[in-house]
Amino acid sequence: MSFLEYAPAPESRAILSLRDSYGLFIDGEFVDGRGTPFQTISPASEERIATISNANEADVADAVAAARRAYDRVWSRMSGRDRGKYLFRIARLVQERARELAVAESLDNGKPIKESRDVDVPLVAAWFFYYAGWADKLDHAGLGANPRSLGVAAQVIPWNFPLLMLAWKIAPALAAGNTVVLKPAETTPLTALIFAEILQQAELPAGVVNIITGAGDTGATLVAHEGVDKVAFTGSTAVGRAIAKQIAGTDKKATLELGGKAANIVFDDAPIDQAIEGIVNGIFFNQGHVCCAGSRLLVQENIHDEVVERLKLRLSTLRLGDPLDKNTDVGAINSKEQLERIRELSDVGVAEGADRWSAPCVIPENGFWYAPTIFTNVQTSSRIAREEIFGPVLSVLTFRTPAEAIAKANNTPYGLSAGIWTDKGSRILAVADQLRAGVIWANTFNRFDPASPFGGYKESGYGREGGRHGLGAYLSPARVGRGVAQPRLETGGAASADLETTRRRSPRSPKSATKGSKR
């Protein structure tokens, strides 16, 4: 027998207690949606997992109204310390139910259990812990004392990291004192709905977080709703552009985290074995369904052949298959539509004259799969070097000098992330300084931390998520000189004092005025 054909090591699904159908989570309860329900399936087997409610316009209105009530009556009045307690409680519950969440995520999304178990879910908990700590320290968020929350946040998230993107959105919003209506992607609603159960378990006040499911039109309705103060979207540039148009002229604030075509630059003095791992992690992590994926490999021409050869050897050891098997490295493509897009763009690559090589994987019969693929002989003008493929497809380009590497890396409408591989520290700093990308990794790739801001240049979006900067997206500076301060009991009851006085007397007051009053 071959040792490398490891015996199956499937993670048990017994830990899940899924319902047959899920409603919308509005005002702390699951209610039936009034749109036509849809099924969520496992992309690895195409089997049905559950029936999911579809929110129509009236449901969206209910969710926004619930969020508004919760904002006005509870959440905006609660002290930062108490908000923090809820967030800590949520973080701990995520940790307690980590295995269950990981299994559900792999089942619904198709990503390998080792990633959902070791990356996604631990980061989700980390995000809530991190922002829980911020909830009572908003004076130090960089907006001056007493920054205000915005109100109701409409959040629309993608299918590539369903639960992690939920955490990126909900944790800072709640810490800053906003309430939330969140719509997960239609292909991956499952973990958001389990998360809703966690919110019930945490006894989060009703309406503070509402989760509505549905397709793109539900998201569009939510974003357009007049009761929404803030829009946070992660997804494609096309949809992000539509949202930006939709909300132009309103006073809704927006953060958009959109597509990317990141350059992963490998210099000839790079630590070669680690660079190979980094390239693999950069583009084949999560089947390449990563907006910041290192999908353009820029390798110095004098080591091109060696890098490609080593890369092929390494890719040949990747294990594609059942996402719930603990030894799976590459899981399923999330949907049929996405698989078709990957195939289409790959065919374009071949038609344009690039050389395609795919790892020799056995592709399972059912489900959506795409073998890890690299394209060599790719030119900067190729579509596969320009467009986001959002799949396990790497385009390899070459450069001769650092200046050329920088020019090629920046020659893209996107600017979300980039990677630099070199043993020379000064070169890392010099190159990073000139790359127009929001996140730049040096001698690593696809590492995330709640303390680090994340976001893009150009068509990769605007605003930052994560870290102190991420809080800024859910706050505005204290309103000075407008309205009358309405200090809460903890400020000592100086109800008639003007704002400045109140602030001086009680610097710990999270908000001094305009509790949720909508202009």
Next chain:
Amino acid sequence: MSGTSLVAARERALAVLGGEPDDATLRRYLHGIPGIDAVGLEQRAAGLGTRSIKTTSKRWALDRTISLIDLTTLEGADTPGKVRSLVAKAMTPDPADPTAPRVAAVCVYGDMVPFAVDALGAAHGDPDDGLVSVAAVATAFPSGRASLAIKLQDTADAVAAGADEIDMVIDRGAFLAGRYGEVFDQIVQVKEACRKPDGSAASLKVILETGELNTYDNVRRASWLAILAGGDFIKTSTGKVQPAATLPVTLLMLEVVRDWHLATGQRIGVKPAGGIRSSKDAIKYLVTVAETAGEEWLRPHLFRFGASSLLNDVLLQRQKLATGHYSGADYVTID
């Protein structure tokens, strides 16, 4: 290994180096090898450590682990009696289960070799044939602080007494001082001393003592140096210095032998030694070997564990697989 292949090895080294193996040439070569990113290396090792080896794969891995062990006793207090006890354990790891394979070799100090050979009797031979080899540490093990003449005599004595494998230590002082040529020459000469009158030669394991080399870059350079000089195996540690074998260091050495094989077609062995005590750890090493150098490395001529307490933990796991429940320390024998 025959005398002609010794010559061939030297010629190959000269061809790779592009000149005589003096300090300057070796320095130019070894410092031209790409560096190691410590964070990335450790991350990769940790990733390999998460492989989940179950049922039939686990059974195979446990048996294979046993057959790759150099069962070791390297104490000042070693006696012929202790060595006989060790040899008995090597030949019959689990008296309750005759299907348990034998270990690859026993590893002892040079002066204990005659007792090991004697105790093994007919079971002494090539591990590929299901027999047990005798490995001897030599060259002023563990420090290596002695004159070359002493080191060579130490080696020759062990070979003459019947050792099939010599575990030598490199001169870490010379290596760290940049006297690569001296380290190279010593390995070459020890390799010569491994020759037997019948024309065959004891297999040479070169101990880098990675805990004293300290950086991954040094380990990689020392690995290349040892291979270029003709080592048949590169071995992490003496077991007398902490840290001894770690998964990242072993991964790194496996990457070197993989690259050497790609460059020359020759396969070099790797032996992590010291600190590997549990079956769980051993399986992580097997996974790392298979996914880095390739599955063909999982045989006694290309991979060994230098260990003593590991064997009993593997036997306990074996019993658990067979019976479905854990036994205890009294159900495996001490050596």
